[in-house]
Amino acid sequence: MNALIKAATIIDSKSSYHGSTVDIRIKYGKIRLIGQNLSLEKGEQLIEKEHLFVSQGWFDSSVSIGQPGYEERETIENGLRVAAKSGFTGIAVNPNTYPILDTSADITFVSKMSEGYAASIFPIGALTRKSESVDLAELYDMQQSGAVAFGDYQRAITNPNLLKIALQYTQGFNGLVLSFPQENKIAGPGKMNEGIVSTRIGLKGIPAIAESLQIARDLHILAYTGGRLHIPTISTAASVALIKEAKNKGLDISCSVAIHNLFYTDSALEEFNTNFKVLPPLRTQEDVDALIAGIKDGTIDMVTSDHNPLDIERKHVEFDNAAFGTIAQEATFGALLTLVSEKKAIQLLTNGRERFTQENSSIEEGTEANLTLFTTKGSTVFSEENILSKSKNACFLGAKLKGSVYGIIANQKLVLN
Structure with a gap:
């Protein structure tokens, strides 16, 4: 070319x-x-x-593509087209397919299917078998087949010893471990942020402490084991404070925030629009302000679309029964640019590449x-x-x-x- x-x-x-x-x-x-x-x-x-x-190609650290198993939601071919048209040359793809991406053969399949396109897929292998948080998956074998990180998408590591072992084991090949920030017993059956809005409209809430408690646990384990840890899609002010403190201590920790958690608050759910039902949930204005401060001072390393296509049967139902997730890749740059300068926006959209792929390049002859x-x-x-x-569950409809x-x-x- x-x-x-x-x-x-x-x-x-x-x-x-x-x-x-x-x-x-x-x-x-x-x-x-x-x-x-x-x-x-x-x-x-x-x-x-x-x-x-012109900038270095943008990298999205959390993207869901249905294939294999959920092609009605999104295919690899169209998912890569969406990424390219949205400005992303690389996307880290979550393992929430059917079957779950938890073997080297699964990683090889996704990698082979994504060859020949402008945008590239960097598969995330499941941390545990079938993402059930019981036994570690084939981490080293998946890394040899092209997996850039290991995590169970939107599923917390319920067993702290499992995280300890994962962080110790992956140090042998410089692997990156992802830990979704939610303490399930505290989150319970919640559908949105616990607060004034959830009380007013009568929906069960997910307390902010469900996130910060899990992150505090993970950081204590990281301090003990060493290793490389990434916390995807944080959403609370307390989480920003915890990660900032951990970075000051020199821990090898990174984190991301989803663009919709920067752009909207839980008041968006007043009309029970299921496109705003996301995980972690939309939080309060105080949390949003802390997140924006966190991306500006470098505590938060990257912004992700957390792009999660879901078919109509998963969204056009009663709010309690709707699945968590929104598509956002097409709107990520435009939304981020309303919040920060172009220099900071590009930094947040390119930082993920080095963290996930260890590629470190620049625009030079x-x-x-x-x-x-x-x-x-x-x-x-x-x-x-x-x-x-392919799926139309976009929370950014109508956004400037x-x-x-x-x-x-x-x-x-x-x-x-």
Whole structure:
């Protein structure tokens, strides 16, 4: 793939061209030349857009794709199309398929099915067999087959000794362990955040302490064992404080926050719209303010879409019976840009790649072209026409977003909107 990108402002703090407006020549998938006033050569595709910005390819650390087993929700092919159109060149895919991704053969299947696309899949293997929190899965074998981390999606590790053993065992091959932050006995049958809104509308609540108590437990175990731990999708002010303290102590801990937990509060559930039924639940404005402060000061390492396509039978039911989850990948950049600067937004959308894949690159001559093209100008209202996923359970419908994605260049392929 040969292309010439004209007048693009590079946002990449690792690059010597950071903040510069330049032309970028790409030959056979590699950045060959970065400079001014480059002329279009034969066989090159010209990419020229208004207010064009270029960054390293964005990475989404929590994406659910139905295949295998739930193809009616989403397929690998369309899931990668959604990722590319949303600006992501890499997605870490959760193991919540059927069967659960808990063997090397499962990881190999997903990896093979995702070959040949612009965006890449980085599979997360289940930490425990069938994600039942009883026995560890084939962690080393899955890592050898391409798994970048190990976790049971939206399922807590109920046995603390299992987490201890996992953190000790994975140190032998530098594995990354994920622990979903929820103490199930305290969360109980809750459907939303426990607070004033849940009391007023009569829904069972999930207390904020259910999250912070589990995180406190996990951090104590990490301090004892060592290892690499990632807490996905935190949602409370107490969680931010705990992780900030752990980082100050030098623990190898990272965490993410889902974009909808930054953008909405539990008041969004007043109308019983099941698209806002997510896990962890939408919290209070105090929690949202603490999360935003956490992404600005670096306590929270990355923002994820926590993209979870669900078919209509799982969402168009009574609120109590509806499944947790929303699709959000198509809206992630636009929503994030309403909350932070473009520099911070790109940092939050690219940090996950190094943590999960241990790749550490920058936009320089001679490197592989793994780029996201976007603009920070303009605003849109997210509508059904913006949904690219097979499933339509989008909580961002009607939200005012900022900027837009032009496309990606990765794996020697170009995808433009």
